Amino acid sequence: xxxxxxxxxxxxxxxxxxxxxxxxxxxxxxxxxxxxxxxxxxxxxxxxxxxxxxxxxxxxxxxxxxxxxxxxxxxxxxxxxxxxxxxxxxxxxxxxxxxxxxxxxxxxxxxxxxxxxxxxxxxxxxxxxxxxxxxxxxxxxxxxxxxxxxxxxxxxxxxxxxxxxxxxxxxxxxxxxxxxxxxxxxxxxxxxxxxxxxxxxxxxxxxxxxxxxxxxxxxxxxxxxxxxxxxxxxxxxxxxxxxxxxxxxxxxxxxxxxxxxxxxxxxxxxxxxxxxxxxxxxxxxxxxxxxx
Amino acid sequence: xxxxxxxxxxxxxxxxxxxxxxxxxxxxxxxxxxxxxxxxxxxxxxxxxxxxxxxxxxxxxxxxxxxxxxxxxxxxxxxxxxxxxxxxxxxxxxxxxxxxxxxxxxxxxxxxxxxxxxxxxxxxxxxxxxxxxxxxxxxxxxxxxxxxxxxxxxxxxxxxxxxxxxxxxxxxxxxxxxxxxxxxxxxxxxxxxxxxxxxxxxxxxxxxxxxxxxxxxxxxxxxxxxxxxxxxxxxxxxxxxxxxxxxxxxxxxxxxxxxxxxxxxxxxxxxxxxxxxxxxxxxxxxxxxxx
Numbered sequence: 001x002x003x004x005x006x007x008x009x010x011x012x013x014x015x016x017x018x019x020x021x022x023x024x025x026x027x028x029x030x031x032x033x034x035x036x037x038x039x040x041x042x043x044x045x046x047x048x049x050x051x052x053x054x055x056x057x058x059x060x061x062x063x064x065x066x067x068x069x070x071x072x073x074x075x076x077x078x079x080x081x082x083x084x085x086x087x088x089x090x091x092x093x094x095x096x097x098x099x100x101x102x103x104x105x106x107x108x109x110x111x112x113x114x115x116x117x118x119x120x121x122x123x124x125x126x127x128x129x130x131x132x133x134x135x136x137x138x139x140x141x142x143x144x145x146x147x148x149x150x151x152x153x154x155x156x157x158x159x160x161x162x163x164x165x166x167x168x169x170x171x172x173x174x175x176x177x178x179x180x181x182x183x184x185x186x187x188x189x190x191x192x193x194x195x196x197x198x199x200x201x202x203x204x205x206x207x208x209x210x211x212x213x214x215x216x217x218x219x220x221x222x223x224x225x226x227x228x229x230x231x232x233x234x235x236x237x238x239x240x241x242x243x244x245x246x247x248x249x250x251x252x253x254x255x256x257x258x259x260x261x262x263x264x265x266x267x268x269x270x271x272x273x274x275x276x277x278x279x280x281x282x283x284x285x286x287x288x289x290x291x292x
Numbered sequence: 293x294x295x296x297x298x299x300x301x302x303x304x305x306x307x308x309x310x311x312x313x314x315x316x317x318x319x320x321x322x323x324x325x326x327x328x329x330x331x332x333x334x335x336x337x338x339x340x341x342x343x344x345x346x347x348x349x350x351x352x353x354x355x356x357x358x359x360x361x362x363x364x365x366x367x368x369x370x371x372x373x374x375x376x377x378x379x380x381x382x383x384x385x386x387x388x389x390x391x392x393x394x395x396x397x398x399x400x401x402x403x404x405x406x407x408x409x410x411x412x413x414x415x416x417x418x419x420x421x422x423x424x425x426x427x428x429x430x431x432x433x434x435x436x437x438x439x440x441x442x443x444x445x446x447x448x449x450x451x452x453x454x455x456x457x458x459x460x461x462x463x464x465x466x467x468x469x470x471x472x473x474x475x476x477x478x479x480x481x482x483x484x485x486x487x488x489x490x491x492x493x494x495x496x497x498x499x500x501x502x503x504x505x506x507x508x509x510x511x512x513x514x515x516x517x518x519x520x521x522x523x524x525x526x527x528x529x530x531x532x533x534x535x536x537x538x539x540x541x542x543x544x545x546x547x548x549x550x551x552x553x554x555x556x557x558x559x560x561x562x563x564x565x566x567x568x569x570x571x572x573x574x575x576x577x578x579x580x581x582x583x
Contacts, residue, residue, distance in 0.1 A: 101500075200405045205500040206397075207338070210390045213507060217386040218345065221378055225349070227358045 021125050025133025026140075033103050033137060043141065046099065049091045050149035056087075057153060061160040079157055084172055085248035088153060092146045093183055093240060097212070099145070100138060100184070104191025105204035107134045112284070113199055121287035131281055135188055142184035150176035175247035183240055186270045189277035190236075196284035212236070229261040232269065239269035308416060318417050319425045326429030330395050331436065335402065339391045339434075343441035346382050347448065350375070354451030368457060371449040372470070376535035379442065379474060384481055384529060388438050389510070392485035393503045395434050399426045400573070401493040407580045419573045423566060427490060434482040442478050446471050473534045480532070480558045484525045487565035494572040514543040521546055525561070528554040 015021075034040055059065050060079060077083060111117055120130055154173060158166035191208050198204040219235025232238040238261065245252055246263040308314060330336060353364040353374070365371035403409040412422055446467075450458045461467035485506075492502035513524040521527045521544070530537075531548030532555075539545060549557070 202401070202405070202498050202500065203398075205498070206393065206503060209500055209504060209507075210393075214342070214345075214386050214390060217382055218349075221349070221382045224377060224381075225353055225358075225364060225374055226356065227360065 015124055018129060021123070022129045022133040022136070025120075025125070025130060026136040029107060029134055029137045030140070033141070039102060042102070043099070043145070046095045046145040047149065049095070050088070050145075050153065053088055053153055054156065057157050057160065079161070080169065081172055081175070081248035082250040084150070084154065084176070085244050085250040088150055089176065089179060089244050089248065092150070092180065093244075096142050096146055096180070096183055097187065099141065100187045100191050101205060101208050101212075103141075104138060104188055105195045105198075105208045106201035107137070108192050108195035108281075108285070109198060109201050109204050112196060117285060118287060127282055127285050127287075130285065131192065131278075134192065135185070138188040138191075139181075139184055142180070142188075146180035146184070147176045150180070171247070171249060175244075175249075179240070179244050179247055182243065182267075182270045186236065186273045186277075189274050189281065193277035193280040193284075196281055229265065232261040232265065236269060236273060239266040242266040243270070315418065315421050318421050319428070322412075322417070322422060322425035323429045323432075326399065326426050327432055330399070330430055330433035335398060336395075336433070336437075339394055339437055342387045342391050342394075343437050346378060346387060346441055347444050349382070350378060350445045350448040351451065354448055363452060365449065365452050368449070368453055368461070371453070372535060375446060375449050376533060376537060378445065379477075380530060380533055380537055383438070383442055383445065384477070384526070385510070387441060388434075388478065388481045389485055389507065391438055392434055392482055393489050393499070396427075396430045396486040396489035397493040397499045397503075399430050399490055399493060400569075401499055404578065404580070409576075410578055413576070413578065420570050423490075423569045423573055427487065427566060427569075430486055430490065431479075431482055434486060435479050438482060439475050439478050442474050443471065446474060470534045473532065477529060477532050480555065481525070481529055483562045484529070484558045487562040487569075488525070491565045491569045491572065494569055494576065514540055517544060518546045522549075525558075528557045 034043075057079065111120065121127070125133075151173065154169075154176065155166075158169075190211065191204075194207045194211065195201070195204045198207055216235045216237050219231035219233075219238055222231035222234065223229070232242065242261045242263060243266045244250065246266075356364050358364050365374065400409065403412070447458075450461075458467065488506065489502070492506075493499060496502050510524055510526045513521055513526050516524070527546075528549060532551060536548070548554075
């Protein structure tokens with residue numbers, strides 16, 4: 001039969017599960033990310049702080065080793081919420097920021113620029129699946145370098161410390177998961193929103209960095225001019241700091257917290273950024289495009 | 293004389309005799325085109341947004357009270373101090389830095405991304421003229437935008453004090469003197485950052501790398517030893533502020549450079565960066581598929 005004689009007929013076969021379709025987008029996006037050797041090297045480097053911390057915790061409970069180095073035990077700070085917030089959560093959040101800045105803004109704009117969206121959305125994939133598939137890449141990679149190694153470190157500390165340490169510090173488990181996931185989700189959605197609004201990925205990365213830098217400068221200036229914690233509402237890094245301090249029950253004197261912001265305001269900041277970014281994303285991602 | 297000869301004679305043949313007259317005409321033509329692109333295109337919207345934020349902040353400050361229920365601008369001296377802080381932190385460190393990065397990086401990198409640089413490269417224009425014209429267009433648009441931002445913010449200081457205070461400050465010369473200094477500083481900052489970002493726009497395919505590196509360097513300049521401070525742009529600019537600000541904790545204190553060193557340093561940097569851009573442009577091989 002000649003091709004022109006074939007009429008369109010919708011697919012009548014069995015569809016795969018929605019999550020399975022989302023995982024296709026995830027798989028291809030993940031493969032794209034690891035095509036860059038620089039990113040692969042950076043990603044491996046992200047495990048270094050956790051490995052170092054692992055060595056520190058092991059050494060802390062190994063008296064013979066400490067005696068070899070002639071270090072008095074009193075010189076070590078206690079391994080508690082402050083320790084984990086200061087040496088684990090902050091470095092991880094910095095690495096997460098760099099990771100999301102390098103790959104997040106590049107994930108949507110090429111699809112929009114090359115008119116690929118109609119091709120995606122003409123399949124049984126909706127906007128939410130598309131966004132979630134892309135988000136899963138950042139969630140997966142971000143989790144691998146943040147809360148998963150953190151949980152391992154906390155469990156190692158609990159095992160070595162014994163004496164009900166884990167029961168006394170049970171909040172640390174929730175703290176690392178909640179702060180890491182809030183940071184990953186809000187920054188990723190922000191990066192996607194910028195990526196969907198800007199044509200070129202290089203420019204999208206620049207915008208993401210500018211948003212972060214300008215937000216922190218503006219937050220500092222608002223605090224200096226008006227006082228109070230209002231500046232924290234435009235500075236996502238301050239909100240993250242407040243969330244970490246509160247969730248880890250950390251000693252604020254170790255960490256110079258720039259905003260005395262209530263925790264609900266910090267949580268609201270994360271929620272607002274995520275919701276606004278999701279709104280921009282749903283507006284920008286459309287099933288039809290003017291093919292130029 | 294037949295018709296063909298008559299037509300040929302009356303046709304306007306482009307006068308491409310090399311010399312200052314031709315270069316100047318080309319310079320003006322490119323500057324005009326680039327100025328419109330830099331200031332009136334959709335791409336400029338982000339810069340408008342950036343420039344609007346300090347204006348809004350200082351306008352609101354004029355009507356607001358702080359967390360101790362006192363007016364933000366208690367006295368005019370206090371208002372000038374706040375303006376000096378806002379200018380050096382937000383306008384200089386945020387608006388002008390990021391705005392210059394957006395405007396000047398896109399002068400060449402934007403053309404490469406839009407796949408239109410070959411139109412310029414194929415025309416019989418000297419690379420020196422092209423670079424100078426683009427730089428002047430970028431500088432003019434950045435100065436108009438950020439100079440207006442600095443000027444309007446300065447005027448916003450007088451909101452709680454009324455027209456009498458403005459007249460008094462204008463008549464005794466304080467307002468004009470400070471405004472001139474701030475505008476001069478804005479021009480120098482646009483020149484310095486702009487020239488550097490124009491060169492890095494050609495040098496790096498990913499404009500984020502130079503912007504992050506320069507931003508990091510400028511952010512930590514206060515803790516740098518004096519020998520390294522001289523390599524940061526903000527060191528020369530902060531020395532020209534009409535009201536000196538307190539340094540942050542941990543800062544390495546150094547006397548600000550004399551005014552003539554600051555100005556000639558910025559001019560020197562600008563010439564050096566323009567020279568580098570010209571060399572880079574002469575060696576440029578356009579491969580759009582790499583972008």
